[in-house]
Amino acid sequence: MRIAVAGSIATDHLFTFEGRFADSLLVAQLSNVSLSFLASDLQVRRGGTGANIAFGMGMLGARPLLVGAVGKDAADYLTWLQEHGVDTTHVHVSPDKASARFTCTTDQDHAQLATFYPGAMSEAAHIDIGSLGEIDLVVVAPDDPGAMLRHSASCRERGVAFAADPSQQLSFLAGDAIQALVEGATYLFSNAYESALIHDKTGWSVDDVLGLVGTRLTTHGPDGIVISRKGEDEIRVDVAPARRLTDPTGVGDAFRAGFLTATGWGLPLERAAQVGALVATHVVETVGPQDYTFTPAGFLDRFVEAYGGDAAAEVQPFLLT
Numbered sequence: 599m600r601i602a603v604a605g606s607i608a609t610d611h612l613f614t615f616e617g618r619f620a621d622s623l624l625v626a627q628l629s630n631v632s633l634s635f636l637a638s639d640l641q642v643r644r645g646g647t648g649a650n651i652a653f654g655m656g657m658l659g660a661r662p663l664l665v666g667a668v669g670k671d672a673a674d675y676l677t678w679l680q681e682h683g684v685d686t687t688h689v690h691v692s693p694d695k696a697s698a699r700f701t702c703t704t705d706q707d708h709a710q711l712a713t714f715y716p717g718a719m720s721e722a723a724h725i726d727i728g729s730l731g732e733i734d735l736v737v738v739a740p741d742d743p744g745a746m747l748r749h750s751a752s753c754r755e756r757g758v759a760f761a762a763d764p765s766q767q768l769s770f771l772a773g774d775a776i777q778a779l780v781e782g783a784t785y786l787f788s789n790a791y792e793s794a795l796i797h798d799k800t801g802w803s804v805d806d807v808l809g810l811v812g813t814r815l816t817t818h819g820p821d822g823i824v825i826s827r828k829g830e831d832e833i834r835v836d837v838a839p840a841r842r843l844t845d846p847t848g849v850g851d852a853f854r855a856g857f858l859t860a861t862g863w864g865l866p867l868e869r870a871a872q873v874g875a876l877v878a879t880h881v882v883e884t885v886g887p888q889d890y891t892f893t894p895a896g897f898l899d900r901f902v903e904a905y906g907g908d909a910a911a912e913v914q915p916f917l918l919t
């Protein structure tokens with residue numbers, strides 16, 4: 599099964615400031631702000647939803663096609679993704695804009711000053727899904743909103759199955775745009791908060807949503823995953839227990855990566871969600887969305903621990919090939 603993952607490709611630059619921003623802000627001078635903070639630590643993390651999902655799929659041995667836009671500065675990042683099984687042939691490289699970047703400085707009170715620069719990401723809408731060749735499923739993950747709308751429309755026109763994953767972009771999208779992203783999707787992914795946002799902004803009932811998509815997957819953090827389909831009983835899937843809670847950034851993307859890979863293997867929904875949950879657990883245990891590692895045998899051992907030997911026997915042939 600050939601899966602294309604369309605989404606953002608970005609890096610996070612996370613600074614630590616050991617003082618307090620508030621001590622430097624002069625209320626009388628707010629119209630004249632000029633501040634600089636001396637950072638004591640810098641963490642650079644590879645991220646972006648498209649890259650995170652594709653990375654997780656690559657880790658499981660799938661060969662996802664990443665669809666997104668970067669600047670010329672992303673050569674090392676693309677090499678990293680290729681080394682982890684991601685096909686980056688269709689990543690658009692902007693001639694003049696830098697790659698998307700999130701910069702955030704956190705002070706000792708956990709106050710944050712952040713900037714997101716979309717840069718090259720704004721060119722993702724130039725990519726035509728029709729140019730990718732034969733594709734079985736397109737994941738439309740958070741990206742430039744124009745690109746997300748174009749890819750969803752293009753999938754519907756061509757009769758190509760797609761997964762709607764609007765996630766954090768839901769906060770900025772109006773009801774009609776959400777409808778254009780969701781309608782006709784084979785899978786709809788969201789967390790519990792985003793699920794409520796979908797209903798709030800579109801006015802749809804739960805039944806309305808189930809009438810518009812094939813399968814809805816809602817993640818509830820440590821409380822697991824709920825899978826719903828029209829006219830069928832809900833399936834609830836527990837998380838795979840984490841050995842330590844280090845950093846949740848990217849758990850949602852990791853879940854999608856595991857679920858979609860296992861669905862591509864032909865596994866049923868519950869088993870596929872368990873594969874997704876175990877990839878997400880690896881992310882919870884490490885700092886950063888793409889800084890985890892596992893071997894197929896190690897992954898299988900943890901799958902046995904979390905979900906038992908019978909469930910693991912269904913996953914084994916695809917991991918140990």
Ligand SMILES: Nc1ncnc2c1ncn2[C@@H]1O[C@H](COP(=O)(O)OP(=O)(O)OP(=O)(O)O)[C@@H](O)[C@H]1O
Pocket residue numbers: 788789790817818819820822823836837838839840843846847848849850851853874875876878879882
């Ligand atoms: N504490 C945890 N322990 C184990 N697994 C977890 C934990 N938190 C999250 N997960 C796994 O990650 C999945 C996605 O989590 P969550 O619902 O928090 O996604 P999210 O809010 O989209 O996250 P993000 O957008 O920050 O990546 C869950 O369904 C679960 O499998």
Ligand SMILES: [Mg+2]
Pocket residue numbers: 765766789850851
């Ligand atoms: Mg999320």
